[in-house]
Amino acid sequence: MTFTARLITFRISHYCEKARWALDRLPNFPYVEECHLPPLHRLKTTPLGGNSVPVLITENAVFKDSADILKHIDQKSPPGFKLYPESLALRHEVEQLEAQFNHQLGVLIRQWGYFHALQNRTLMQQMWCDRVPTWERSLFSSLFPLTRYLVHSRYNVHRKSALIAYHQTQQIFAAVSHHLSDGRRYLVGDCFSAADLAFASLSSPGLVPPEYGGCFPELNQLPDDMIEQIQTLRATAAGKYALRLYRQERRRNKQAMDGHHLI
Ligand SMILES: N[C@@H](CCC(=O)N[C@@H](CS)C(=O)NCC(=O)O)C(=O)O
Structure with a gap:
Protein backbone atom coordinates (compact mmCIF):
# COMPACT_ATOMS: atom_id res chain seq x y z
CA MET A 1 0.00 0.00 0.00
CA THR A 2 1.31 3.49 -0.82
CA PHE A 3 2.08 5.67 2.20
CA THR A 4 0.16 8.96 2.31
CA ALA A 5 2.40 11.81 3.48
CA ARG A 6 1.07 14.59 5.75
CA LEU A 7 1.71 18.28 5.21
CA ILE A 8 1.10 20.40 8.33
CA THR A 9 0.17 23.97 7.40
CA PHE A 10 -1.55 27.28 7.95
CA ARG A 11 -3.80 27.75 4.93
CA ILE A 12 -2.77 31.39 4.59
CA SER A 13 1.02 30.85 4.77
CA HIS A 14 3.07 31.49 1.64
CA TYR A 15 5.87 29.21 2.95
CA CYS A 16 3.25 26.45 3.17
CA GLU A 17 2.12 27.31 -0.34
CA LYS A 18 5.69 26.78 -1.52
CA ALA A 19 5.69 23.21 -0.19
CA ARG A 20 2.10 22.56 -1.31
CA TRP A 21 2.86 23.70 -4.86
CA ALA A 22 5.92 21.44 -5.06
CA LEU A 23 3.84 18.48 -3.87
CA ASP A 24 0.92 19.27 -6.17
CA ARG A 25 3.21 19.18 -9.23
CA LEU A 26 4.00 15.52 -8.72
CA PRO A 27 1.85 12.93 -10.46
CA ASN A 28 2.41 10.25 -7.79
CA PHE A 29 3.05 11.70 -4.37
CA PRO A 30 -0.08 11.11 -2.27
CA TYR A 31 -0.41 13.51 0.64
CA VAL A 32 -3.04 15.14 2.80
CA GLU A 33 -2.88 18.66 4.11
CA GLU A 34 -3.49 19.13 7.84
CA VAL A 53 5.00 25.24 9.35
CA PRO A 54 5.20 23.73 6.76
CA VAL A 55 6.20 20.34 8.12
CA LEU A 56 6.16 17.30 5.85
CA ILE A 57 5.84 13.86 7.43
CA THR A 58 6.77 10.99 5.15
CA GLU A 59 7.10 7.27 5.82
CA ASN A 60 10.74 7.60 6.87
CA ALA A 61 11.40 11.20 7.86
CA VAL A 62 10.09 14.55 9.04
CA PHE A 63 11.05 17.74 7.12
CA ASP A 68 14.29 20.71 2.89
CA ILE A 69 10.81 19.71 1.76
CA LEU A 70 11.56 20.80 -1.82
CA LYS A 71 14.87 18.89 -1.83
CA HIS A 72 13.14 15.74 -0.60
CA ILE A 73 10.35 16.08 -3.17
CA ASP A 74 12.95 16.58 -5.87
CA GLN A 75 14.60 13.26 -5.00
CA LYS A 76 11.22 11.55 -5.46
CA SER A 77 10.42 13.36 -8.72
CA PRO A 78 10.40 11.58 -12.07
CA PRO A 79 12.33 13.15 -14.98
CA GLY A 80 10.50 16.19 -16.29
CA PHE A 81 9.36 17.20 -12.79
CA LYS A 82 12.72 18.06 -11.25
CA LEU A 83 13.01 21.36 -9.39
CA TYR A 84 16.83 21.49 -9.30
CA PRO A 85 18.95 21.29 -12.48
CA GLU A 86 21.46 18.48 -12.92
CA SER A 87 24.26 20.90 -13.84
CA LEU A 88 26.07 21.80 -10.60
CA ALA A 89 26.55 25.43 -11.62
CA LEU A 90 22.85 25.91 -12.41
CA ARG A 91 21.82 24.03 -9.29
CA HIS A 92 23.95 26.34 -7.19
CA GLU A 93 22.28 29.36 -8.81
CA VAL A 94 18.79 27.93 -8.12
CA GLU A 95 19.66 27.18 -4.49
CA GLN A 96 21.07 30.66 -3.95
CA LEU A 97 17.99 32.36 -5.35
CA GLU A 98 15.67 30.09 -3.38
CA ALA A 99 17.55 30.88 -0.14
CA GLN A 100 17.48 34.61 -0.90
CA PHE A 101 13.71 34.56 -1.52
CA ASN A 102 13.20 32.47 1.63
CA HIS A 103 15.21 34.75 3.89
CA GLN A 104 14.28 38.13 2.44
CA LEU A 105 11.22 38.24 0.19
CA GLY A 106 9.10 35.83 2.27
CA VAL A 107 9.90 37.65 5.51
CA LEU A 108 9.35 41.18 4.15
CA ILE A 109 6.10 40.48 2.38
CA ARG A 110 4.71 38.76 5.48
CA GLN A 111 5.58 41.81 7.58
CA TRP A 112 3.75 44.08 5.14
CA GLY A 113 0.79 41.72 4.62
CA TYR A 114 0.12 41.06 8.30
CA PHE A 115 0.28 44.77 9.15
CA HIS A 116 -2.72 45.36 6.87
CA ALA A 117 -4.62 42.10 7.23
CA LEU A 118 -4.49 41.90 11.05
CA GLN A 119 -6.55 45.08 11.23
CA ASN A 120 -9.50 43.12 9.88
CA ARG A 121 -10.55 40.40 12.31
CA THR A 122 -13.20 38.92 10.00
CA LEU A 123 -10.69 38.53 7.22
CA MET A 124 -8.21 36.84 9.54
CA PRO A 145 -5.86 38.84 20.72
CA LEU A 146 -2.98 36.57 21.77
CA THR A 147 -2.25 35.39 18.23
CA ARG A 148 -2.29 38.95 16.90
CA TYR A 149 0.10 40.00 19.67
CA LEU A 150 2.41 37.06 18.89
CA VAL A 151 2.47 37.88 15.16
CA HIS A 152 3.11 41.58 15.82
CA SER A 153 5.96 40.93 18.21
CA ARG A 154 7.54 37.89 16.55
CA TYR A 155 7.62 39.46 13.08
CA ASN A 156 8.09 43.08 14.24
CA VAL A 157 4.89 44.19 12.53
CA HIS A 158 3.96 47.88 12.77
CA ARG A 159 3.19 50.77 10.40
CA LYS A 160 6.79 51.87 9.84
CA SER A 161 8.24 48.35 9.42
CA ALA A 162 5.42 47.53 6.97
CA LEU A 163 6.24 50.56 4.85
CA ILE A 164 9.95 49.72 4.81
CA ALA A 165 9.16 46.06 4.05
CA TYR A 166 7.00 47.11 1.08
CA HIS A 167 9.80 49.29 -0.34
CA GLN A 168 12.33 46.49 0.07
CA THR A 169 9.91 44.10 -1.63
CA GLN A 170 9.69 46.54 -4.53
CA GLN A 171 13.50 46.49 -4.75
CA ILE A 172 13.51 42.68 -4.94
CA PHE A 173 10.82 42.86 -7.65
CA ALA A 174 12.96 45.40 -9.53
CA ALA A 175 15.99 43.08 -9.37
CA VAL A 176 13.92 40.11 -10.62
CA SER A 177 12.40 42.27 -13.38
CA HIS A 178 15.91 43.26 -14.42
CA HIS A 179 17.02 39.62 -14.43
CA LEU A 180 14.09 38.76 -16.73
CA SER A 181 14.70 41.72 -19.04
CA ASP A 182 16.71 39.65 -21.56
CA GLY A 183 13.48 37.82 -22.45
CA ARG A 184 14.13 34.60 -20.48
CA ARG A 185 11.04 32.66 -19.39
CA TYR A 186 12.54 31.26 -16.18
CA LEU A 187 15.00 32.60 -13.64
CA VAL A 188 17.66 29.93 -14.20
CA GLY A 189 18.22 27.90 -17.37
CA ASP A 190 15.34 27.15 -19.69
CA CYS A 191 12.89 25.35 -17.44
CA PHE A 192 10.82 25.80 -14.30
CA SER A 193 12.89 25.35 -11.11
CA ALA A 194 12.76 25.81 -7.33
CA ALA A 195 13.88 29.42 -7.88
CA ASP A 196 10.73 30.18 -9.93
CA LEU A 197 8.49 28.30 -7.52
CA ALA A 198 10.02 30.11 -4.52
CA PHE A 199 9.66 33.54 -6.09
CA ALA A 200 6.04 33.02 -7.18
CA SER A 201 4.84 31.42 -3.95
CA LEU A 202 6.71 33.76 -1.59
CA SER A 203 5.55 36.86 -3.45
CA SER A 204 1.93 35.66 -3.53
CA PRO A 205 0.66 37.81 -0.60
CA GLY A 206 1.70 40.85 -2.65
CA LEU A 207 0.06 39.61 -5.85
CA VAL A 208 -2.97 37.58 -4.63
CA PRO A 209 -2.97 35.22 -7.63
CA PRO A 210 -6.40 33.69 -8.34
CA GLU A 211 -4.77 30.23 -8.51
CA TYR A 212 -3.30 30.44 -4.98
CA GLY A 213 -3.45 26.95 -3.43
CA GLY A 214 -4.12 28.09 0.15
CA CYS A 215 -6.65 30.63 1.40
CA PHE A 216 -6.47 34.29 0.41
CA PRO A 217 -9.39 36.75 0.33
CA GLU A 218 -10.71 38.23 -2.89
CA LEU A 219 -8.81 41.36 -3.86
CA ASN A 220 -11.84 43.59 -3.21
CA GLN A 221 -12.08 42.39 0.41
CA LEU A 222 -8.72 43.99 1.20
CA PRO A 223 -8.13 47.57 2.43
CA ASP A 224 -7.83 50.17 -0.36
CA ASP A 225 -4.18 51.09 0.29
CA MET A 226 -3.25 47.40 0.20
CA ILE A 227 -5.08 46.90 -3.11
CA THR A 236 5.92 45.02 -12.75
CA ALA A 237 7.66 42.50 -15.05
CA ALA A 238 8.42 40.32 -11.99
CA GLY A 239 4.78 40.49 -10.89
CA LYS A 240 3.52 39.53 -14.37
CA TYR A 241 6.01 36.66 -14.50
CA ALA A 242 4.88 35.28 -11.10
CA LEU A 243 1.22 35.54 -12.12
CA ARG A 244 2.04 33.69 -15.38
CA LEU A 245 3.77 30.93 -13.41
CA TYR A 246 0.62 30.59 -11.30
CA ARG A 247 -1.55 30.36 -14.43
CA GLN A 248 0.71 27.92 -16.25
CA GLU A 249 2.41 25.82 -13.58
CA ARG A 250 0.12 25.71 -10.54
CA ARG A 251 -1.33 22.22 -10.89
CA ARG A 252 -3.72 21.12 -8.09
CA ASN A 253 -3.74 17.78 -6.32
CA LYS A 254 -7.33 16.67 -5.87
CA GLN A 255 -6.60 14.10 -3.17
CA ALA A 256 -4.79 16.61 -0.95
CA MET A 257 -7.65 19.07 -1.34
CA ASP A 258 -10.18 16.42 -0.34
CA GLY A 259 -7.90 15.09 2.39
CA HIS A 260 -8.93 17.60 5.02
CA HIS A 261 -12.28 15.83 5.33
CA LEU A 262 -10.45 12.79 6.64
CA ILE A 263 -8.68 14.56 9.48
N1 LIG B 1 12.23 28.87 6.96
C1 LIG B 1 10.92 28.35 7.18
C2 LIG B 1 9.98 29.47 7.49
C3 LIG B 1 8.56 29.04 7.70
C4 LIG B 1 7.76 30.08 8.49
O1 LIG B 1 8.24 31.18 8.78
N2 LIG B 1 6.52 29.71 8.83
C5 LIG B 1 5.64 30.58 9.60
C6 LIG B 1 4.32 30.77 8.85
S1 LIG B 1 4.53 31.80 7.46
C7 LIG B 1 5.29 29.90 10.94
O2 LIG B 1 5.11 28.71 11.00
N3 LIG B 1 5.17 30.70 12.01
C8 LIG B 1 4.71 30.23 13.28
C9 LIG B 1 5.79 29.68 14.16
O3 LIG B 1 7.00 29.87 13.86
O4 LIG B 1 5.44 29.07 15.17
C10 LIG B 1 10.50 27.57 5.93
O5 LIG B 1 10.92 27.94 4.82
O6 LIG B 1 9.80 26.56 6.08
Missing part, protein backbone atom coordinates in the same frame (compact mmCIF):
# COMPACT_ATOMS: atom_id res chain seq x y z
CA CYS A 35 -4.34 22.78 8.46
CA HIS A 36 -4.09 24.41 11.87
CA LEU A 37 -4.99 27.62 13.61
CA PRO A 38 -1.95 29.50 14.96
CA PRO A 39 -0.65 29.09 17.64
CA LEU A 40 -2.27 25.65 18.01
CA HIS A 41 -0.01 24.30 15.23
CA ARG A 42 2.67 24.10 17.94
CA LEU A 43 0.77 21.14 19.44
CA LYS A 44 1.83 19.29 16.28
CA THR A 45 5.18 20.86 15.44
CA THR A 46 6.77 20.92 18.92
CA PRO A 47 6.60 17.13 19.48
CA LEU A 48 8.22 16.75 16.05
CA GLY A 49 11.14 18.94 17.17
CA GLY A 50 10.18 22.03 15.17
CA ASN A 51 8.25 25.27 15.47
CA SER A 52 7.13 26.62 12.16
CA LYS A 64 10.65 20.99 9.03
CA ASP A 65 11.65 23.62 6.50
CA SER A 66 10.26 24.42 3.05
CA ALA A 67 13.73 24.21 1.44
CA GLN A 125 -10.91 34.50 10.79
CA GLN A 126 -11.70 33.51 7.21
CA MET A 127 -8.04 32.80 6.38
CA TRP A 128 -6.81 31.29 9.63
CA CYS A 129 -9.85 29.06 10.16
CA ASP A 130 -10.10 27.64 6.65
CA ARG A 131 -10.14 23.82 6.90
CA VAL A 132 -8.86 23.65 10.47
CA PRO A 133 -10.43 21.12 12.87
CA THR A 134 -13.73 22.28 14.36
CA TRP A 135 -12.40 22.43 17.93
CA GLU A 136 -9.57 24.75 16.82
CA ARG A 137 -11.99 26.97 14.88
CA SER A 138 -14.17 27.30 17.98
CA LEU A 139 -11.19 28.83 19.82
CA PHE A 140 -10.49 31.54 17.23
CA SER A 141 -12.25 34.36 19.10
CA SER A 142 -10.63 33.64 22.45
CA LEU A 143 -7.19 33.21 20.93
CA PHE A 144 -7.25 36.09 18.42
CA GLU A 228 -3.17 49.84 -4.58
CA GLN A 229 0.16 48.37 -3.48
CA ILE A 230 -0.79 44.96 -4.89
CA GLN A 231 -1.74 46.54 -8.24
CA THR A 232 1.68 48.26 -8.31
CA LEU A 233 3.50 44.95 -7.76
CA ARG A 234 1.26 43.16 -10.29
CA ALA A 235 2.16 45.72 -12.97
Whole structure:
Protein backbone atom coordinates (compact mmCIF):
# COMPACT_ATOMS: atom_id res chain seq x y z
CA MET A 1 0.00 0.00 0.00
CA THR A 2 1.31 3.49 -0.82
CA PHE A 3 2.08 5.67 2.20
CA THR A 4 0.16 8.96 2.31
CA ALA A 5 2.40 11.81 3.48
CA ARG A 6 1.07 14.59 5.75
CA LEU A 7 1.71 18.28 5.21
CA ILE A 8 1.10 20.40 8.33
CA THR A 9 0.17 23.97 7.40
CA PHE A 10 -1.55 27.28 7.95
CA ARG A 11 -3.80 27.75 4.93
CA ILE A 12 -2.77 31.39 4.59
CA SER A 13 1.02 30.85 4.77
CA HIS A 14 3.07 31.49 1.64
CA TYR A 15 5.87 29.21 2.95
CA CYS A 16 3.25 26.45 3.17
CA GLU A 17 2.12 27.31 -0.34
CA LYS A 18 5.69 26.78 -1.52
CA ALA A 19 5.69 23.21 -0.19
CA ARG A 20 2.10 22.56 -1.31
CA TRP A 21 2.86 23.70 -4.86
CA ALA A 22 5.92 21.44 -5.06
CA LEU A 23 3.84 18.48 -3.87
CA ASP A 24 0.92 19.27 -6.17
CA ARG A 25 3.21 19.18 -9.23
CA LEU A 26 4.00 15.52 -8.72
CA PRO A 27 1.85 12.93 -10.46
CA ASN A 28 2.41 10.25 -7.79
CA PHE A 29 3.05 11.70 -4.37
CA PRO A 30 -0.08 11.11 -2.27
CA TYR A 31 -0.41 13.51 0.64
CA VAL A 32 -3.04 15.14 2.80
CA GLU A 33 -2.88 18.66 4.11
CA GLU A 34 -3.49 19.13 7.84
CA CYS A 35 -4.34 22.78 8.46
CA HIS A 36 -4.09 24.41 11.87
CA LEU A 37 -4.99 27.62 13.61
CA PRO A 38 -1.95 29.50 14.96
CA PRO A 39 -0.65 29.09 17.64
CA LEU A 40 -2.27 25.65 18.01
CA HIS A 41 -0.01 24.30 15.23
CA ARG A 42 2.67 24.10 17.94
CA LEU A 43 0.77 21.14 19.44
CA LYS A 44 1.83 19.29 16.28
CA THR A 45 5.18 20.86 15.44
CA THR A 46 6.77 20.92 18.92
CA PRO A 47 6.60 17.13 19.48
CA LEU A 48 8.22 16.75 16.05
CA GLY A 49 11.14 18.94 17.17
CA GLY A 50 10.18 22.03 15.17
CA ASN A 51 8.25 25.27 15.47
CA SER A 52 7.13 26.62 12.16
CA VAL A 53 5.00 25.24 9.35
CA PRO A 54 5.20 23.73 6.76
CA VAL A 55 6.20 20.34 8.12
CA LEU A 56 6.16 17.30 5.85
CA ILE A 57 5.84 13.86 7.43
CA THR A 58 6.77 10.99 5.15
CA GLU A 59 7.10 7.27 5.82
CA ASN A 60 10.74 7.60 6.87
CA ALA A 61 11.40 11.20 7.86
CA VAL A 62 10.09 14.55 9.04
CA PHE A 63 11.05 17.74 7.12
CA LYS A 64 10.65 20.99 9.03
CA ASP A 65 11.65 23.62 6.50
CA SER A 66 10.26 24.42 3.05
CA ALA A 67 13.73 24.21 1.44
CA ASP A 68 14.29 20.71 2.89
CA ILE A 69 10.81 19.71 1.76
CA LEU A 70 11.56 20.80 -1.82
CA LYS A 71 14.87 18.89 -1.83
CA HIS A 72 13.14 15.74 -0.60
CA ILE A 73 10.35 16.08 -3.17
CA ASP A 74 12.95 16.58 -5.87
CA GLN A 75 14.60 13.26 -5.00
CA LYS A 76 11.22 11.55 -5.46
CA SER A 77 10.42 13.36 -8.72
CA PRO A 78 10.40 11.58 -12.07
CA PRO A 79 12.33 13.15 -14.98
CA GLY A 80 10.50 16.19 -16.29
CA PHE A 81 9.36 17.20 -12.79
CA LYS A 82 12.72 18.06 -11.25
CA LEU A 83 13.01 21.36 -9.39
CA TYR A 84 16.83 21.49 -9.30
CA PRO A 85 18.95 21.29 -12.48
CA GLU A 86 21.46 18.48 -12.92
CA SER A 87 24.26 20.90 -13.84
CA LEU A 88 26.07 21.80 -10.60
CA ALA A 89 26.55 25.43 -11.62
CA LEU A 90 22.85 25.91 -12.41
CA ARG A 91 21.82 24.03 -9.29
CA HIS A 92 23.95 26.34 -7.19
CA GLU A 93 22.28 29.36 -8.81
CA VAL A 94 18.79 27.93 -8.12
CA GLU A 95 19.66 27.18 -4.49
CA GLN A 96 21.07 30.66 -3.95
CA LEU A 97 17.99 32.36 -5.35
CA GLU A 98 15.67 30.09 -3.38
CA ALA A 99 17.55 30.88 -0.14
CA GLN A 100 17.48 34.61 -0.90
CA PHE A 101 13.71 34.56 -1.52
CA ASN A 102 13.20 32.47 1.63
CA HIS A 103 15.21 34.75 3.89
CA GLN A 104 14.28 38.13 2.44
CA LEU A 105 11.22 38.24 0.19
CA GLY A 106 9.10 35.83 2.27
CA VAL A 107 9.90 37.65 5.51
CA LEU A 108 9.35 41.18 4.15
CA ILE A 109 6.10 40.48 2.38
CA ARG A 110 4.71 38.76 5.48
CA GLN A 111 5.58 41.81 7.58
CA TRP A 112 3.75 44.08 5.14
CA GLY A 113 0.79 41.72 4.62
CA TYR A 114 0.12 41.06 8.30
CA PHE A 115 0.28 44.77 9.15
CA HIS A 116 -2.72 45.36 6.87
CA ALA A 117 -4.62 42.10 7.23
CA LEU A 118 -4.49 41.90 11.05
CA GLN A 119 -6.55 45.08 11.23
CA ASN A 120 -9.50 43.12 9.88
CA ARG A 121 -10.55 40.40 12.31
CA THR A 122 -13.20 38.92 10.00
CA LEU A 123 -10.69 38.53 7.22
CA MET A 124 -8.21 36.84 9.54
CA GLN A 125 -10.91 34.50 10.79
CA GLN A 126 -11.70 33.51 7.21
CA MET A 127 -8.04 32.80 6.38
CA TRP A 128 -6.81 31.29 9.63
CA CYS A 129 -9.85 29.06 10.16
CA ASP A 130 -10.10 27.64 6.65
CA ARG A 131 -10.14 23.82 6.90
CA VAL A 132 -8.86 23.65 10.47
CA PRO A 133 -10.43 21.12 12.87
CA THR A 134 -13.73 22.28 14.36
CA TRP A 135 -12.40 22.43 17.93
CA GLU A 136 -9.57 24.75 16.82
CA ARG A 137 -11.99 26.97 14.88
CA SER A 138 -14.17 27.30 17.98
CA LEU A 139 -11.19 28.83 19.82
CA PHE A 140 -10.49 31.54 17.23
CA SER A 141 -12.25 34.36 19.10
CA SER A 142 -10.63 33.64 22.45
CA LEU A 143 -7.19 33.21 20.93
CA PHE A 144 -7.25 36.09 18.42
CA PRO A 145 -5.86 38.84 20.72
CA LEU A 146 -2.98 36.57 21.77
CA THR A 147 -2.25 35.39 18.23
CA ARG A 148 -2.29 38.95 16.90
CA TYR A 149 0.10 40.00 19.67
CA LEU A 150 2.41 37.06 18.89
CA VAL A 151 2.47 37.88 15.16
CA HIS A 152 3.11 41.58 15.82
CA SER A 153 5.96 40.93 18.21
CA ARG A 154 7.54 37.89 16.55
CA TYR A 155 7.62 39.46 13.08
CA ASN A 156 8.09 43.08 14.24
CA VAL A 157 4.89 44.19 12.53
CA HIS A 158 3.96 47.88 12.77
CA ARG A 159 3.19 50.77 10.40
CA LYS A 160 6.79 51.87 9.84
CA SER A 161 8.24 48.35 9.42
CA ALA A 162 5.42 47.53 6.97
CA LEU A 163 6.24 50.56 4.85
CA ILE A 164 9.95 49.72 4.81
CA ALA A 165 9.16 46.06 4.05
CA TYR A 166 7.00 47.11 1.08
CA HIS A 167 9.80 49.29 -0.34
CA GLN A 168 12.33 46.49 0.07
CA THR A 169 9.91 44.10 -1.63
CA GLN A 170 9.69 46.54 -4.53
CA GLN A 171 13.50 46.49 -4.75
CA ILE A 172 13.51 42.68 -4.94
CA PHE A 173 10.82 42.86 -7.65
CA ALA A 174 12.96 45.40 -9.53
CA ALA A 175 15.99 43.08 -9.37
CA VAL A 176 13.92 40.11 -10.62
CA SER A 177 12.40 42.27 -13.38
CA HIS A 178 15.91 43.26 -14.42
CA HIS A 179 17.02 39.62 -14.43
CA LEU A 180 14.09 38.76 -16.73
CA SER A 181 14.70 41.72 -19.04
CA ASP A 182 16.71 39.65 -21.56
CA GLY A 183 13.48 37.82 -22.45
CA ARG A 184 14.13 34.60 -20.48
CA ARG A 185 11.04 32.66 -19.39
CA TYR A 186 12.54 31.26 -16.18
CA LEU A 187 15.00 32.60 -13.64
CA VAL A 188 17.66 29.93 -14.20
CA GLY A 189 18.22 27.90 -17.37
CA ASP A 190 15.34 27.15 -19.69
CA CYS A 191 12.89 25.35 -17.44
CA PHE A 192 10.82 25.80 -14.30
CA SER A 193 12.89 25.35 -11.11
CA ALA A 194 12.76 25.81 -7.33
CA ALA A 195 13.88 29.42 -7.88
CA ASP A 196 10.73 30.18 -9.93
CA LEU A 197 8.49 28.30 -7.52
CA ALA A 198 10.02 30.11 -4.52
CA PHE A 199 9.66 33.54 -6.09
CA ALA A 200 6.04 33.02 -7.18
CA SER A 201 4.84 31.42 -3.95
CA LEU A 202 6.71 33.76 -1.59
CA SER A 203 5.55 36.86 -3.45
CA SER A 204 1.93 35.66 -3.53
CA PRO A 205 0.66 37.81 -0.60
CA GLY A 206 1.70 40.85 -2.65
CA LEU A 207 0.06 39.61 -5.85
CA VAL A 208 -2.97 37.58 -4.63
CA PRO A 209 -2.97 35.22 -7.63
CA PRO A 210 -6.40 33.69 -8.34
CA GLU A 211 -4.77 30.23 -8.51
CA TYR A 212 -3.30 30.44 -4.98
CA GLY A 213 -3.45 26.95 -3.43
CA GLY A 214 -4.12 28.09 0.15
CA CYS A 215 -6.65 30.63 1.40
CA PHE A 216 -6.47 34.29 0.41
CA PRO A 217 -9.39 36.75 0.33
CA GLU A 218 -10.71 38.23 -2.89
CA LEU A 219 -8.81 41.36 -3.86
CA ASN A 220 -11.84 43.59 -3.21
CA GLN A 221 -12.08 42.39 0.41
CA LEU A 222 -8.72 43.99 1.20
CA PRO A 223 -8.13 47.57 2.43
CA ASP A 224 -7.83 50.17 -0.36
CA ASP A 225 -4.18 51.09 0.29
CA MET A 226 -3.25 47.40 0.20
CA ILE A 227 -5.08 46.90 -3.11
CA GLU A 228 -3.17 49.84 -4.58
CA GLN A 229 0.16 48.37 -3.48
CA ILE A 230 -0.79 44.96 -4.89
CA GLN A 231 -1.74 46.54 -8.24
CA THR A 232 1.68 48.26 -8.31
CA LEU A 233 3.50 44.95 -7.76
CA ARG A 234 1.26 43.16 -10.29
CA ALA A 235 2.16 45.72 -12.97
CA THR A 236 5.92 45.02 -12.75
CA ALA A 237 7.66 42.50 -15.05
CA ALA A 238 8.42 40.32 -11.99
CA GLY A 239 4.78 40.49 -10.89
CA LYS A 240 3.52 39.53 -14.37
CA TYR A 241 6.01 36.66 -14.50
CA ALA A 242 4.88 35.28 -11.10
CA LEU A 243 1.22 35.54 -12.12
CA ARG A 244 2.04 33.69 -15.38
CA LEU A 245 3.77 30.93 -13.41
CA TYR A 246 0.62 30.59 -11.30
CA ARG A 247 -1.55 30.36 -14.43
CA GLN A 248 0.71 27.92 -16.25
CA GLU A 249 2.41 25.82 -13.58
CA ARG A 250 0.12 25.71 -10.54
CA ARG A 251 -1.33 22.22 -10.89
CA ARG A 252 -3.72 21.12 -8.09
CA ASN A 253 -3.74 17.78 -6.32
CA LYS A 254 -7.33 16.67 -5.87
CA GLN A 255 -6.60 14.10 -3.17
CA ALA A 256 -4.79 16.61 -0.95
CA MET A 257 -7.65 19.07 -1.34
CA ASP A 258 -10.18 16.42 -0.34
CA GLY A 259 -7.90 15.09 2.39
CA HIS A 260 -8.93 17.60 5.02
CA HIS A 261 -12.28 15.83 5.33
CA LEU A 262 -10.45 12.79 6.64
CA ILE A 263 -8.68 14.56 9.48
N1 LIG B 1 12.23 28.87 6.96
C1 LIG B 1 10.92 28.35 7.18
C2 LIG B 1 9.98 29.47 7.49
C3 LIG B 1 8.56 29.04 7.70
C4 LIG B 1 7.76 30.08 8.49
O1 LIG B 1 8.24 31.18 8.78
N2 LIG B 1 6.52 29.71 8.83
C5 LIG B 1 5.64 30.58 9.60
C6 LIG B 1 4.32 30.77 8.85
S1 LIG B 1 4.53 31.80 7.46
C7 LIG B 1 5.29 29.90 10.94
O2 LIG B 1 5.11 28.71 11.00
N3 LIG B 1 5.17 30.70 12.01
C8 LIG B 1 4.71 30.23 13.28
C9 LIG B 1 5.79 29.68 14.16
O3 LIG B 1 7.00 29.87 13.86
O4 LIG B 1 5.44 29.07 15.17
C10 LIG B 1 10.50 27.57 5.93
O5 LIG B 1 10.92 27.94 4.82
O6 LIG B 1 9.80 26.56 6.08
